Amino acid sequence: MSLSCDLIVRDATIIDGTGAARRRGDVGVSGDRIVAVGDLGAARGQREVMADGRALAPGFIDAHTHDDRAVLCGPECMLCKMSQGVTTVVVGNCGISLSPARMAKRPPPPLDLLGDESWWTFGSFGAYAERLARDPSPVNTYALIGHMSLRVEAMAGDVARAATDKEAEAMRRRLAESLTEGASGFSTGLWYPPNMHAPTDEVIAVAEALRAAGAIYVTHMRDEAAGVLDSIEETLSIGRGTGSPVVISHHKCAMPENYGRSAETLPLIDRAAASGQAVDFDVYPYVAGSTVLMPERVRDDVPTRVSWSVPHPEMAGRMLADIAAEWGLPLKEAAEKLLPAGGIFFQMDENDMRRIMRHPRAMIGSDGLPHDAFPHPRLWGTFPRVLGHYARDLGLFSLEEAVHKMTGRTAAVFGMTDRGVIREGAFADLVLFDPGTVIDTATFEDPATSAAGIVETWVNGQSAYVFGQGATPARAGRLVTRGR
Numbered sequence: 001m002s003l004s005c006d007l008i009v010r011d012a013t014i015i016d017g018t019g020a021a022r023r024r025g026d027v028g029v030s031g032d033r034i035v036a037v038g039d040l041g042a043a044r045g046q047r048e049v050m051a052d053g054r055a056l057a058p059g060f061i062d063a064h065t066h067d068d069r070a071v072l073c074g075p076e077c078m079l080c081k082m083s084q085g086v087t088t089v090v091v092g093n094c095g096i097s098l099s100p101a102r103m104a105k106r107p108p109p110p111l112d113l114l115g116d117e118s119w120w121t122f123g124s125f126g127a128y129a130e131r132l133a134r135d136p137s138p139v140n141t142y143a144l145i146g147h148m149s150l151r152v153e154a155m156a157g158d159v160a161r162a163a164t165d166k167e168a169e170a171m172r173r174r175l176a177e178s179l180t181e182g183a184s185g186f187s188t189g190l191w192y193p194p195n196m197h198a199p200t201d202e203v204i205a206v207a208e209a210l211r212a213a214g215a216i217y218v219t220h221m222r223d224e225a226a227g228v229l230d231s232i233e234e235t236l237s238i239g240r241g242t243g244s245p246v247v248i249s250h251h252k253c254a255m256p257e258n259y260g261r262s263a264e265t266l267p268l269i270d271r272a273a274a275s276g277q278a279v280d281f282d283v284y285p286y287v288a289g290s291t292v293l294m295p296e297r298v299r300d301d302v303p304t305r306v307s308w309s310v311p312h313p314e315m316a317g318r319m320l321a322d323i324a325a326e327w328g329l330p331l332k333e334a335a336e337k338l339l340p341a342g343g344i345f346f347q348m349d350e351n352d353m354r355r356i357m358r359h360p361r362a363m364i365g366s367d368g369l370p371h372d373a374f375p376h377p378r379l380w381g382t383f384p385r386v387l388g389h390y391a392r393d394l395g396l397f398s399l400e401e402a403v404h405k406m407t408g409r410t411a412a413v414f415g416m417t418d419r420g421v422i423r424e425g426a427f428a429d430l431v432l433f434d435p436g437t438v439i440d441t442a443t444f445e446d447p448a449t450s451a452a453g454i455v456e457t458w459v460n461g462q463s464a465y466v467f468g469q470g471a472t473p474a475r476a477g478r479l480v481t482r483g484r
């Protein structure tokens with residue numbers, strides 16, 4: 001009897017996510033799983049897609065996102081990701097998670113990146129997970145719990161100081177509870193003004209909850225500029241102190257005076273890894289970062305574009321220097337007038353970024369900010385940019401390696417079972433794309449445009465995005481939990 005499947009993608013160039021060389025073949029899907037890989041000549045599919053040699057890869061995993069709220073808003077909200085081939089997003093990064101935290105008023109920056117108080121209604125991670133189960137996202141969600149979200153609650157909003165032992169203990173308990181409710185790890189954003197008052201000891205005390213759960217520690221480090229080496233040492237010590245694997249978020253060497261220093265940071269990470277410590281990092285393929293606008297940190301030599309402003313929404317998309325000139329104000333005062341606001345900061349070196357991305361431990365993460373009026377183009381462009389610009393056009397690494405950095409490697413680091421690979425029995429998270437034409441189209445001037453060359457994206461066996469048609473109504477995404 002011949003095999004029958006819900007879906008067969010025929011004659012694809014299969015890039016399986018492990019880094020192995022591509023091979024030509026068919027992939028069969030039934031329900032939410034891949035059921036056959038190879039020559040399925042005798043099999044029949046309810047639906048058959050002729051790939052004609054185009055690439056079929058595991059759906060991409062966005063290792064670093066701020067999609068905590070976007071995953072609750074339906075298919076249109078996730079179009080920016082599905083149109084890149086992304087099928088799973090890691091939320092709760094940089095110390096910012098939408099749960100467990102209720103806010104009576106607008107949360108302090110950077111928590112407001114996720115929205116005003118009307119969005120902060122989840123008193124527990126369990127409540128957030130329940131909402132995701134009731135009203136599913138089109139993509140899979142893997143969640144971290146943010147230090148800052150815990151701090152605001154445990155310290156009653158008085159966060160510009162170190163937590164007391166009692167407060168740290170309250171945070172540790174909240175984190176432990178969240179991990180039993182389906183969260184997978186803990187994130188910090190020690191660079192942000194309210195959290196920079198948290199000493200290493202506080203972080204270790206809270207992160208102690210990771211040990212029993214075998215959960216992961218992810219960090220936007222205290223300093224990505226002059227003190228980047230010390231910050232890596234701090235991160236490694238937190239990992240050792242809590243027995244947990246660590247992920248350094250959006251690794252970079254920021255500010256012109258630190259350009260070139262990835263030649264020091266990567267060997268430091270290599271040495272730790274060689275000694276047996278689990279340490280990895282994510283990176284996005286751009287030389288500009290983006291976050292909330294902080295007037296005390298603006299610099300003349302770091303061109304800055306405004307991404308949103310509450311009092312001056314008309315300034316979104318314009319350069320801060322032009323706004324300052326128009327207003328006849330110094331840069332810092334113009335920035336103050338725009339608050340609360342966000343910015344895009346050109347503060348990295350292309351060679352560092354390439355060296356970091358090429359490193360075998362690198363995973364691709366967009367760090368996209370989905371609620372910005374004028375977002376950094378990484379929100380719409382990260383994955384096709386790595387595939388098209390960096391792998392194909394510049395030859396920075398092979399297509400197989402590029403895919404591995406966005407799939408199999410990421411799934412292994414975060415402990416996502418049966419995802420990130422194409423093999424029998426794995427979940428049918430898939431993307432069909434044209435390796436010859438795939439490319440990002442989003443730019444700093446026109447940042448919200450879909451990629452070219454991404455043909456179709458499937459999440460748990462369901463078609464989620466079709467080029468030229470957009471997001472489908474499917475909401476097949478699930479909560480993905482580390483090791484389960």
Ligand code: ZN
Pocket residue numbers: 093094189220249250
């Ligand atoms: Zn960050």
Ligand code: CU
Pocket residue numbers: 064065066093094220249367
């Ligand atoms: Cu981030």
